[in-house]
Amino acid sequence: MSQLVLEGVSRSFAGVRDGAPTVALQPTSLSVAHNDFITILGPSGCGKSTLLRIVAGLDTPTAGRVVLDGTPVTGPGADRGMVFQSYTLFPWLTVRENISFGLREKGLPPADQDRIVAHYVERVGLVGFEHHHPRMLSGGMQQRTAIARALANDPKILLLDEPFGALDNQTRALMQELLLGIWESEKKTVLFVTHDIEEAIFMAGRVCVMSARPGRIKAELRVDLPHPRHYTVKTTPEFSALKAQLTEEIRVEAIRAAAVT
Amino acid sequence: MKPLVPVPRSHRIALGIAFFVVFVAAWSIATLGGFVSRTFLADPMTMLREGYALFSRHGFAIDVGMTVWRVLGGFVLAAILGVPLGIAMGAWKPIEAFFEPFVSFARYLPASAFIPLLILWAGIGEAQKLLVIFIGVFFQIVLMVAVIVGSTRRDLVEAAYTLGASHRGIVRRVLLPSAAPQIAETLRLVLGWAWTYVIVAELIGASSGIGHMITDSQALLNTGQIIFGIIVIGVIGLVSDFAFKAVNQKTYSWALADR
Numbered sequence: 282m283s284q285l286v287l288e289g290v291s292r293s294f295a296g297v298r299d300g301a302p303t304v305a306l307q308p309t310s311l312s313v314a315h316n317d318f319i320t321i322l323g324p325s326g327c328g329k330s331t332l333l334r335i336v337a338g339l340d341t342p343t344a345g346r347v348v349l350d351g352t353p354v355t356g357p358g359a360d361r362g363m364v365f366q367s368y369t370l371f372p373w374l375t376v377r378e379n380i381s382f383g384l385r386e387k388g389l390p391p392a393d394q395d396r397i398v399a400h401y402v403e404r405v406g407l408v409g410f411e412h413h414h415p416r417m418l419s420g421g422m423q424q425r426t427a428i429a430r431a432l433a434n435d436p437k438i439l440l441l442d443e444p445f446g447a448l449d450n451q452t453r454a455l456m457q458e459l460l461l462g463i464w465e466s467e468k469k470t471v472l473f474v475t476h477d478i479e480e481a482i483f484m485a486g487r488v489c490v491m492s493a494r495p496g497r498i499k500a501e502l503r504v505d506l507p508h509p510r511h512y513t514v515k516t517t518p519e520f521s522a523l524k525a526q527l528t529e530e531i532r533v534e535a536i537r538a539a540a541v542t
Numbered sequence: 543m544k545p546l547v548p549v550p551r552s553h554r555i556a557l558g559i560a561f562f563v564v565f566v567a568a569w570s571i572a573t574l575g576g577f578v579s580r581t582f583l584a585d586p587m588t589m590l591r592e593g594y595a596l597f598s599r600h601g602f603a604i605d606v607g608m609t610v611w612r613v614l615g616g617f618v619l620a621a622i623l624g625v626p627l628g629i630a631m632g633a634w635k636p637i638e639a640f641f642e643p644f645v646s647f648a649r650y651l652p653a654s655a656f657i658p659l660l661i662l663w664a665g666i667g668e669a670q671k672l673l674v675i676f677i678g679v680f681f682q683i684v685l686m687v688a689v690i691v692g693s694t695r696r697d698l699v700e701a702a703y704t705l706g707a708s709h710r711g712i713v714r715r716v717l718l719p720s721a722a723p724q725i726a727e728t729l730r731l732v733l734g735w736a737w738t739y740v741i742v743a744e745l746i747g748a749s750s751g752i753g754h755m756i757t758d759s760q761a762l763l764n765t766g767q768i769i770f771g772i773i774v775i776g777v778i779g780l781v782s783d784f785a786f787k788a789v790n791q792k793t794y795s796w797a798l799a800d801r
Contacts, residue, residue: 339700359706369701373719373796382715383705414796427701434705 283312284470285336285438289345292331293495304495305331308345311489311498313438316468320475320485321498322531324538328496329474333442336472337363349437359383362431366443368423370415376426377402377411383434401429404463421452428460438470445480457483458512465509478527482506483515488523490530493538500530584766589773592766602755606774609740609751612668616675617736621729624683631684632691632721633713642688645681653678654742666747671740678739679732686732690724691717723794730786737779 289308296302306328313319323329334340336347338357347354349361362383370379377398384394402411405425415423424444431439441460445453461484464471475481481488482504490500504523506514514520549557566586572578573585584592596602631638631645653674664670694717702716744753752771759767791798 337704339703357700357703359704361704363701363704365697365701367697369697371698371701371716371719373722373794382702382707386706386708386711386715416796416798430705440704 284315284350285311285313285472286348287311287332287336287345288348290332290335290342290347291344292328292335292340293343306335306342307495307497309497310345313470313472316470318464318471318473318484318486319489320473320481320487321489321491322475322478322481322527323491323496324493324531324535325476326494326538327491327534328494329476329491330442332491332496333363333440333472333474336438337361337440339363359387359434360437361440362434362436362438363440364424364427364431364442364444366446368415368420368427368447370418370423370426370430372415375412375414376407376418379415379426380430380433382430387434397433401433404432405429405459419452420448421456424448424456425459428463432463432467432469436469438472441471441473443475444473446475453480454512460484461510478524478531479515482520482523482527483510483512488527490527491534493534499534502527580765581763582765584764584769589766589769592764593770593774596755596767596770600755605751605755606778609744609753609775610778612671612743612751613675613733613736613740615668616672616740617679617729617733619672620676620680620683620732620736624680625687625725625729628684628687628725629691629713629718629721631688632694633717638688638692641684645684649681649685651677651681653739657743657746661747666749671743671748671751674743675736675739679736682735683728683732686728687721687725690728691721694720723790723797726786726790726794730783730790733782733786734779737775741775 287310289310290306291304291308292306293302293304309332311319321329321332331340335342336354338347338354338361354361370376371382374382380398380401381394384397389397398411402408405428407422407425407429410418410422415426418426428441428444444460445456448456457480463469471484473481473484485504488502488504489498490502491497492499502523506517506519569583570586573580573583574587580588627641631641656677657670657674660670660673664673698720699712699716702712707715740751741753741756744751745757748754752775756768756771759765759771
């Protein structure tokens with residue numbers, strides 16, 4: 282039933298000059314069902330990105346393991362697509378070449394590549410920009426391309442590490458709707474890391490709140506707002522109640538984080 | 543003046559030319575005004591006359607051709623061997639650990655000091671000239687390329703891994719394209735150094751080339767010819783640099799900074 286299972290995953294980094302090791306992530310367990318949209322909410326430096334990188338296979342846990350569809354994760358792979366906070370489009374490739382990067386790596390016939398690329402270019406609203414290089418695109422367009430690039434590979438699970446963190450508020454709101462719209466129509470298991478409470482609620486089927494460093498999942502909250510969700514949902518009483526609840530949870534952690542650093 | 547503010551293109555060209563004018567003017571005043579003895583420094587007019595004589599009577603075009611061929615030969619040889627080795631060192635750390643200490647050491651060996659040895663080994667023919675240039679630039683190319691490849695943005699490498707790239711795919715589809723523009727710029731820079739080595743190589747044990755002409759002219763105290771030779775080198779260097787830069791900018795337009 283669960284597609285992704287984290288079993289007591291923890292991560293600590295070796296201490297500086299023989300000092301005590303720094304614990305970034307306390308043993309964390311989490312089960313994610315098929316096509317669920319999970320947001321991981323936490324103050325900065327709480328280890329939420331570390332958690333996501335471990336799922337992606339870009340970082341190895343000190344203890345515990347990650348199991349995807351019954352197979353333990355040992356390294357990065359095409360079954361887990363990732364969108365980073367920094368702009369990671371390949372600057373030497375055009376938008377369409379970026380989107381087909383994984384497809385070419387798989388050795389898909391060019392005709393199939395073209396069909397898939399065209400679909401996602403349309404889906405993220407970049408028609409007419411297929412032959413642009415990343416440096417000619419705005420931040421929002423670059424992140425839309427990055428989402429298309431990850432989805433074109435048809436991963437089992439999509440990992441997003443504060444993908445809209447560097448965007449301005451208006452663009453960010455539009456990007457949230459775009460991503461949610463894609464999820465509602467194409468269904469995909471998603472793990473979305475953010476420090477923005479509104480974003481966490483708006484996108485999620487379930488919000489996992491992380492504690493301050495060393496991080497662990499300290500609370501989980503189901504979000505039963507109906508789909509398809511429209512941006513106006515953000516002004517409903519139900520949304521406000523969830524927001525108030527999470528604000529309390531996260532505030533305690535932010536204060537703790539501030540006291541430590 | 544406000545710092546870092548760009549000037550219009552026309553102003554920039556005018557200012558660049560202006561310095562050449564000032565330079566030639568100062569030279570003319572120093573020589574034609576009689577402030578410097580003609581034995582030590584020829585005036586611009588004499589220099590041009592001597593230059594014309596070099597081409598029309600002494601077959602200087604052949605010398606220039608020889609020098610250009612030596613520079614290109616040594617440079618291309620060093621690039622063909624140095625760039626792949628540098629890429630391998632940048633990409634695979636065990637290879638870097640194996641070669642890096644030796645290459646760092648060899649980089650400081652002065653190429654000109656090898657000339658007596660190289661004459662002993664390779665004679666005074668073309669092989670010796672090419673080897674001087676090769677030794678002068680090969681180790682520099684290797685180290686600089688290794689650093690460029692090694693400093694590839696890690697987030698791009700990680701992104702490629704999450705898209706299913708293999709280790710070989712990372713080298714071929716991320717490290718190489720990402721490093722290519724900087725490698726091309728490095729080669730442009732190194733080509734300039736190759737020019738200084740070729741003249742050194744030609745000053746000793748050569749029977750043709752711009753450097754050889756300069757040594758001959760020194761024996762005849764013909765400063766006009768020496769200066770003309772130096773200027774020819776400068777002009778060829780400038781032209782090849784412009785050409786190299788133009789090719790780089792056209793090939794790697796994606797890497798142009800928005801400046």
